[in-house]
Amino acid sequence: MTGGRPKLEAMAYLDHAATTPMLPAALDAYVAAARELGNPSSLHAAGRGARRLVEESRERIAAALGARPSEVIFTGGGTEADNLAVKGIFWARRDADQRLRRVVASAVEHHAVLDAVDWLGRHEGADTALQPVDAAGRVDPEAFAELVRAHGAEIAVVSVQWANNEVGTVQPVAELAALAAAAGIPFHTDAVQAVGQVPVDFAASGAAALTLTGHKVGGPVGVGALLLGRDVTCTPLLHGGGQERDVRSGTLDTPGVVAFATAVEAAVAGRDEHVSRVAALRDDLVERVCAAIPDAIYNGDPADRLPGNAHFSFPGCEGDALLLLLDAQGIYCSTGSACSAGVAQPSHVLLAMGADDPRARSSLRFSLGHDSTKADVDALLAALPGAVERARRAGAWKTPR
Amino acid sequence: MRVLAAMSGGVDSAVAAARARDAGHDVTGVHLALARNPQTFRTGARGCCTLEDSRDARRAADVIGIPFYVWDMAEEFHDSVVDDFVNEYAAGRTPNPCLRCNEKIKFAAVLDRAVALGFDAVVTGHHARLGADGLLRRSVDLAKDQSYVLAVLTRAQLDRAIFPLGDSTKERVRAEAAERGLAVADKPDSHDICFIADGDTRGFLESRLGSAPGDIVDGRTGERLGTHNGAYGFTVGQRKGLDLRVPAADGRPRYVLSITPVTNTVTVGPREDLEVDVVTADRPIWHGPAESVTCEVQLRAHGEVVPAAVAVSPDALVATLASPMRGVAAGQAIVAYRPDPEGDIVLGSATITAGSRVSSHA
Incomplete structure (x- = not known):
């Protein structure tokens, strides 16, 4: 095992929530488009050719997700789309009405939303409020309705993810979006983890804006989209050519967009088959982990969760010690979000769900995807009990000496 | 052996890890995050554990071809080294935090965790020799020798330590880093105390211990010669920074002879009294x-x-x-x-x- 790129056949890749292997069709589409010349904004034949690829891709994504083509704003990925929605809608709404200064997000959002909200609080005078979640990680619609009743006239934007990236809990998005819509509040949802895993229909959801990204659905990294309702005003983050509905500037990445659309289309079309296959593998994984390590805590909602997600706390272990031990055996998983220095922080998601610090630090996420097999689960189960036992022995290192 | 290489992001630990790999060991690189609020960039030769250092360590591990992780040891470091440093000064003593870090962090918290995780030893880039005879010796590079700050290690700690650099001069280590294509080959040596990024030890202690004015007295006559803002700011043998208003009778410089925390007194006198x-x-x-x-x-x-x-x-x-x-x-x-x-x-x-x-x- 070296620091270099590992060989695919030698590993059990259980980190699809971090990034997925590219689908062969998406990779082929990327390479084919990358061979073509043309800026989609150019007016000549080459430009028109590129533009056609982009617009066809836009239509395919819109069709797959219940949106209109004009509602698809291509971005450089999920983080940009989240920032654009949260900041852009806040700015536009506040500029139209100075009383609209409140931003609401759930406490278990991805940092792309949480840190954008935090920034608005520190730099733009926004009142920020994080909606608490229950022990399964779910926002309570009743509590949300109460918040809207009390502060609806001040709320500029609400952001609640469709499904959680760590514990896989699916939020009652339609219910929350309806409550927001009834009060005239734009509702954004980060659906990065949800697309291709659960039914996602933008129009039916009632959301004003929805984030998705390519590399979680078998597409490339660096391309994503914000689905933005046509009647939702949004101030741009990036200024320039105004290529995307004047809301987002920058030359479009034609090959990336084409591969992204190919992947989204495939993920949505194949969802039913994918869900039944992956959920069965995941259920097998969970059952066997709980049998092998009886005190493991299965985090999140046991039923209403993403089909590929299995998230555990292993009492007495440090998640990063487990990760190291599994990594050395070619089994790749995640402890949660890592900061830029690579230091594992206790998961804010677990803490928001009421876990204490040791439990949050003892957690590990296994996420299955389109290429996962029973052999991956077998490999994990062969290594995990020994790793847990060893990590437990190392667990005492945090105690004061 | 399965060994854990502590990689600071500097040239020494990078070459040490590479040599351990060349010696046939199964090496895993670990960067210790010791600062509670790491700064983004290193400033000159001071400070450590910046994000830049972490990246430098990671890139060295890539080039050597070993797995790499960051271990968060900030709490342990703060409790065992930084607090100890402050407490020692407050007690009128002069601590050596590098020694304490070796004793409590690198060859204790890190080593214990490594052993528990299945590693046999910890490799560091210290300049000292530890051969097959198990004896700890000075480095061949006497100017860079670090045996002084390793002498605190017990037999059990030394038995699980590997110092691959002891037979090389610093100059040779830098040249080897360049030959190996390690970008840290010409990175400046670190100096001073890593957790006091601006080098102002007295200011750091004052921020922790507060201002505590007291007297500076003559060790022979007991005469009060001046005042200070905190006895912890002084070290035995110190000459500069006494700021005495009364010159010595013989006009010769005076030195700190002792620090008495109980009375918050700094005693000074001529060089021979030291x-x-x-x-x-x-x-x-x-x-x-x-x-x-x-x-x-x-x-x-x-x-x-x-x-x-x-x-x-x-x-x-x-x-x-x-x-x-x-x-x-x-x-x-x-x-x-x-x-x-x-x-x-x-x-x-x-x-x-x-x-x-x-x-x-x-």
Whole structure:
């Protein structure tokens, strides 16, 4: 095992929530488009050719997700789309009405939303409020309705993810979006983890804006989209050519967009088959982990969760010690979000769900995807009990000496 | 062996990890995140554990071809090294935080965790020799020798330590880093105390301990010569920064002779009053063969050595120096060496508690 790129056949890749292997069709589409010349904004034949690829891709994504083509704003990925929605809608709404200064997000959002909200609080005078979640990680619609009743006239934007990236809990998005819509509040949802895993229909959801990204659905990294309702005003983050509905500037990445659309289309079309296959593998994984390590805590909602997600706390272990031990055996998983220095922080998601610090630090996420097999689960189960036992022995290192 | 290489992001630890790999070990690189709020970039030769250092360590691991992780040791480091540093100064002693870090972090918290996770040893880029005979010796590069801050390690700790650089000069290590394509080959050496990024130790202590004005008195006459803002800001042997209004009668410079926390007094006097020839110390770590030995002792980092007769008991060490030494500060380590053509051998160390003058002045 070296620091270099590992060989695919030698590993059990259980980190699809971090990034997925590219689908062969998406990779082929990327390479084919990358061979073509043309800026989609150019007016000549080459430009028109590129533009056609982009617009066809836009239509395919819109069709797959219940949106209109004009509602698809291509971005450089999920983080940009989240920032654009949260900041852009806040700015536009506040500029139209100075009383609209409140931003609401759930406490278990991805940092792309949480840190954008935090920034608005520190730099733009926004009142920020994080909606608490229950022990399964779910926002309570009743509590949300109460918040809207009390502060609806001040709320500029609400952001609640469709499904959680760590514990896989699916939020009652339609219910929350309806409550927001009834009060005239734009509702954004980060659906990065949800697309291709659960039914996602933008129009039916009632959301004003929805984030998705390519590399979680078998597409490339660096391309994503914000689905933005046509009647939702949004101030741009990036200024320039105004290529995307004047809301987002920058030359479009034609090959990336084409591969992204190919992947989204495939993920949505194949969802039913994918869900039944992956959920069965995941259920097998969970059952066997709980049998092998009886005190493991299965985090999140046991039923209403993403089909590929299995998230555990292993009492007495440090998640990063487990990760190291599994990594050395070619089994790749995640402890949660890592900061830029690579230091594992206790998961804010677990803490928001009421876990204490040791439990949050003892957690590990296994996420299955389109290429996962029973052999991956077998490999994990062969290594995990020994790793847990060893990590437990190392667990005492945090105690004061 | 499965070994864990502690990689600071500097040139020494990068080459040490590479040599361990070349020696046939299964090496895993770990960068220790020790700062609670890491700065983004290193400023000159000061500070450590910046995100830039972490990235440099990661890139070195990539080039060497070993797995790499970051371990968060900020709490342990803060409790065992930073707080200890502040407490020692508050008690009128002069601590060595690098020594404490080796004793409590690198060869304790890190080593214990590594062993528990299935590693056999910890590799570091310290300049010291630790050969097959198990003896700790000075580096061939005497200017870079770090045996002084490693002498605190017990036999059990040394048995699980690997120092691949002891036979090389720093110059050779840098050249080898360049040959290996390691980008850190020309990175500046780190100096000073890593957790005091601006180098202002007195300011750092004042921010932790607050201002505590007290007197500076003459050690011979008891006369009050001036005031200070905190006795912790002084070290035995210090001359600069006394800021005395009353000049010495003979016009000669005065030095800090002692610090008395109970009365918050700094005592000063002429250079000869600094001289001590008997040093007592506690918490001995002893590898030497006998309870009493004639050897050489070093009384501070990068300090000169002096021949001494050393007597060791389980709780204490007493060294009678062949000639008086100045600037012997409580809290520093006394390290005993046996001169050897293959590199002076560390016999043991202890923490200095007091120095005294037994023989009369010449």
